[in-house]
Amino acid sequence: MTAPRPDADPWRLAFHISAPRGLVNDPNGLIHWRGRTHVFFQLNPQGCTHANKAWGHVASADLAHWQRLPVAISPTDWFDRNGCYSGSAVEDENGDMLLVYTGNVRNAAGERETYQCLARSQDGVHFDKLGPVIDCPLPGHTAHFRDPKVWRQDGAWWMVLGAQTKALLGTVLLLRSGDLRDWQLVAPILGAGAHGYMCECPDLFQLDGQSVLLFSEQRAAQDGRPASNTAGWVAGQIDLNTGDYSHGPFQRLDHGRDFYAPQTFQHPDGRRIMLGWMGLPEQDSAPSVAHGWFHCLTVPRELRLINGQLCQQPVDELSALRGAETRLESLQIEGRMPTDLQGDCHELELSGISGALTVELRADAESRVALMLEPGQIRLVAHEATGRETLLGAAALPPGAGRVLRILTDRSSIEVFVDQGEITLGARIYPAAQARGIALTSKAGARIAALSFWPMRAAWDDQDDSIATGG
Ligand code: FRU
Structure with a gap:
């Protein structure tokens, strides 16, 4: 073979x-x-x-x-x-x-x-x-x-x-x-x-x-x-x-x-x-x-x-794989706001979140993976270019202010950690290679105290995986 x-x-x-x-x-x-x-x-x-x-x-x-x-x-x-x-x-x-x-x-x-x-x-x-x-x-x-x-x-x-x-x-x-x-x-x-x-x-x-x-x-x-x-x-x-x-x-x-x-x-x-x-x-x-x-x-x-x-x-220890950090503070999200951040291999941390918020990852014009923080629940949904939607995970959320979301995205996998990690969502994703955008959406307005983004490097030194560059 x-x-x-x-x-x-x-x-x-x-x-x-x-x-x-x-x-x-x-x-x-x-x-x-x-x-x-x-x-x-x-x-x-x-x-x-x-x-x-x-x-x-x-x-x-x-x-x-x-x-x-x-x-x-x-x-x-x-x-x-x-x-x-x-x-x-x-x-x-x-x-x-x-x-x-x-x-x-x-x-x-x-x-x-x-x-x-x-x-x-x-x-x-x-x-x-x-x-x-x-x-x-x-x-x-x-x-x-x-x-x-x-x-x-x-x-x-x-x-x-x-x-x-x-x-x-x-x-x-x-x-x-x-x-x-x-x-x-x-x-x-x-x-x-x-x-x-x-x-x-x-x-x-x-x-x-x-x-x-x-x-x-x-x-x-x-x-x-x-x-x-x-x-x-x-x-x-x-x-x-x-x-x-x-x-x-x-x-x-x-x-x-x-x-x-x-x-x-x-x-x-x-x-x-x-x-x-x-x-x-x-x-x-x-x-x-x-x-x-x-x-x-x-x-x-x-x-x-x-x-x-x-x-x-x-x-x-995973922070050893992080590339340069991009940090944004005091974000007010109204409607859909694309960001300059992108990649297929990265860590995103949002802290001090209030209000309903959708984080779109691996997004292009037709497809995205959407993490939806809603009153009382969190959901992860893959939207494909064909229009198909797949529920990748969902959990009830107790009320809380100043929420934290930590999201690890790695080409065909996503892991989400909510607050101190009481709720986690792990799922495989298969977006198109060119779908690399990150956008933030809120209908009624949401606030994010701080956003940190790091491209992630490969954990492997063999050739098969050396292609990971993050970013
Ligand atoms: C769980 C399991 C184990 C078994 C193994 C076989 O996924 O069914 O119970 O040892 O997988 O691969």
């Missing part, structure tokens, strides 16, 4: 993690190890379908500039031959990096089998598989038993695992081990029945005094509601020794169209950092598929619990 010419690919991302070829899904194995952050991800290196899942691999010393590394593990063994599915990474007591992942197998009868497996690396690049440590499923569960997230706490190893009971109800199990090999079930930590037919990619961690559980809930169509895949969170207090977990309601993590299966890691400086998959399981194509690749990850987002709300912000 010859690589497509980068200048012929208007969707190639400059500062998001994607693959030059193939389909990317869940972030896996997030870990800061020997001075670098490693991000693995589900990857079909052979095509843009959900098959042949291997672990793609990139690493960064600063969370802004990334280096591509060889595929870490591929589905070549009896215990993972139909996919090295999602999982996590830890540093073991020898200082080695261990991947804990689900081996997915279709047996001769065509039935699913799942094994929780280990792979070890001493250099962070080459991995040796150590085989299964849990021959699943545990009694009472189906073979939908996957996505181990492992961490060390209080002198033991702990794992949360996505599972389905024999009654076809989604749950999350907590397990414990002394040596990463021999695992005992502590308890299910989510009441089966409340969260659809499967809970994928669980992640449990302490944040600002609470035990936060992230997971991705799969629901079948029911009572007129369509089938759904929703990444969300609950927060409360867990007793790891018993698995007793009293927590609040399940809340959506991101209100954009393309967000699923996030995972977090703890940075050595204490920050809890999350990356999500910008995609959903049921999507089967996108314009980038013509260029041989599909899907990407979000930027790294720092998590905080503020007044009981899980808040997300792009990590500060």
